[in-house]
Amino acid sequence: MDTIHACFKEKIGEVLLPGDVFSFRLSESGDGSIKTEKIICGPGLRRNGEEVQVCKSGILRHKQPNMYWIDSQQRRYVPAKGESVIGIVTAKSGDIFKVDVGGSEQASLSYLAFEGATKRNRPNVQVGDLVYGQFTIANKDMEPELVCIDSCGRANGMGVFGADGLLFKVSLGLVRRLLAPQSEIIKDLEKIFPFELVVGMNGRVWVKAKTVQQTLIVTNLLETCENMTSQQRQTLFKRVAEGSL
Amino acid sequence: MAKDGAAKLSKNLLRMKFMQRGLDAELKKQLDEEEKRIISDEHWFLDLPELKAKENYIIEERSYAPCEDLVFGRMSFRGFNPEVEKLMLLMNTHKEEEDDEEEDNVSRMETDITDEEMARRYESLVESMRKKFAKKRDRSAITKNKEDVNCDAVDNRPKKAFLKPQY
Numbered sequence: 001m002d003t004i005h006a007c008f009k010e011k012i013g014e015v016l017l018p019g020d021v022f023s024f025r026l027s028e029s030g031d032g033s034i035k036t037e038k039i040i041c042g043p044g045l046r047r048n049g050e051e052v053q054v055c056k057s058g059i060l061r062h063k064q065p066n067m068y069w070i071d072s073q074q075r076r077y078v079p080a081k082g083e084s085v086i087g088i089v090t091a092k093s094g095d096i097f098k099v100d101v102g103g104s105e106q107a108s109l110s111y112l113a114f115e116g117a118t119k120r121n122r123p124n125v126q127v128g129d130l131v132y133g134q135f136t137i138a139n140k141d142m143e144p145e146l147v148c149i150d151s152c153g154r155a156n157g158m159g160v161f162g163a164d165g166l167l168f169k170v171s172l173g174l175v176r177r178l179l180a181p182q183s184e185i186i187k188d189l190e191k192i193f194p195f196e197l198v199v200g201m202n203g204r205v206w207v208k209a210k211t212v213q214q215t216l217i218v219t220n221l222l223e224t225c226e227n228m229t230s231q232q233r234q235t236l237f238k239r240v241a242e243g244s245l
Numbered sequence: 246m247a248k249d250g251a252a253k254l255s256k257n258l259l260r261m262k263f264m265q266r267g268l269d270a271e272l273k274k275q276l277d278e279e280e281k282r283i284i285s286d287e288h289w290f291l292d293l294p295e296l297k298a299k300e301n302y303i304i305e306e307r308s309y310a311p312c313e314d315l316v317f318g319r320m321s322f323r324g325f326n327p328e329v330e331k332l333m334l335l336m337n338t339h340k341e342e343e344d345d346e347e348e349d350n351v352s353r354m355e356t357d358i359t360d361e362e363m364a365r366r367y368e369s370l371v372e373s374m375r376k377k378f379a380k381k382r383d384r385s386a387i388t389k390n391k392e393d394v395n396c397d398a399v400d401n402r403p404k405k406a407f408l409k410p411q412y
Contacts, residue, residue, distance in 0.1 A: 037302065038302050038303070038304055039302065039303050039304070040304045040305075040306050041303060041304065041305050041306065042306050042309070042311075042312040043306070043307060043308070043309055043312070045305075046305065047301075047303045047305055052303060061312070063312060063313075067306075067311070067312055069306075069309070069312045080307040080308040080309075081307065081308065082308050082310060083308050083309075083310055084317075084318050132318065132319065138307075156332070156335075156336065157317065157319045157329065157332045157336070161319075176309055176313060176315065179313075179315040179316055179318065180313060180314075180315065180316075181314050181315075181316055186320070189322070190322045190323065193323070194321075194322055194323030194324060194325040195321075195322055195323075195325055196319075196320070196321045196322075196325045196326045196329060197319075197320045197321070197322070198318055198319045198320070199318045199319075199320070200318060201309070201310070201315075201318070208325075209325070210325075
């Protein structure tokens with residue numbers, strides 16, 4: 001078991017390129033004892049028989065006890081199961097809504113996948129509405145499917161949201177920085193003024209504040225955050241906080 | 246056909262149940278085994294060597310959310326949308342509970358009324374529902390029981406049933 005983790009450990013924090021391979025030659029004599037622990041390959045790593053191949057360029061990251069993934073940047077979203085995204089309803093056809101999530105295909109959202117929806121009691125969703133939902137099916141062979149309830153049937157904040165506000169697109173890396181557990185950007189933004197934020201993992205962010213100006217200020221701050229170091233960001237936020245007060 | 250006798254009966258016919266009632270146990274066993282052999286010969290099977298399924302110890306995970314422990318996507322700051330702020334607390338403490346493997350940190354949600362108040366109201370609710378669906382005779386019995394504070398033994402009168410007239 002240590003051989004496997006050792007193969008990875010020497011590369012944690014290093015830049016890897018697609019085509020790099022981690023192969024472990026396990027002896028057959030050990031039989032059951034060696035193959036007990038599992039390794040979880042996150043995004044950017046692929047299983048190829050007994051080897052693990054890198055398929056995206058980026059930095060190798062590790063999380064205890066056994067999770068490895070490649071940290072990379074991109075703007076194009078690929079649907080993955082279990083992720084929560086913001087979608088725009090584009091069409092209503094029969095029993096399902098077609099939702100644009102920014103992927104290669106439009107996702108389908110059944111009208112029964114809302115809290116408290118029955119055949120008689122249809123949810124109030126119009127074309128052009130913003131929807132926050134999770135993927136139940138998202139692979140390269142099938143059309144992705146969204147739902148706005150969890151497995152217990154509760155909405156938990158998903159569903160149609162937001163009458164006002166502004167929707168804009170950012171890179172996926174910034175989205176992950178915003179959603180990180182102790183995000184500094186969020187902490188800095190909180191201090192400026194009260195506002196509401198919905199972040200979808202497909203790179204879409206929706207912002208709403210008291211006035212249109214404040215909304216635009218938050219939007220511009222988020223868009224510029226991408227390419228700034230934390231110091232530059234903090235000085236900018238301070239200037240804005242003083243300016244707006 | 247009567248002249249031919251038992252010799253000309255077919256094998257299948259002889260194998261039938263009603264023809265075997267007169268046979269010995271041994272002969273019966275032999276016939277059973279023959280039948281089983283015929284049936285199992287007709288079954289199809291794959292003539293391949295035994296392959297052991299390889300145990301996959303590498304799991305693929307396509308989403309970033311479990312890798313980086315991403316929080317819930319809807320956020321509200323400084324009380325802009327109180328419902329979303331409640332949701333944030335709910336979803337994020339729920340996630341923390343999953344991570345902590347200590348005993349349950351049951352975070353009590355804010356309640357509008359206390360537990361005792363809730364229990365009292367529930368009691369009276371049960372009582373009123375029972376009265377509503379009770380028959381007329383039982384309803385008076387219920388109210389009589391309630392007035393008896395000391396909870397003395399109640400004399401249960403026999404239920405009024407039909408008495409056949411005696412001539």
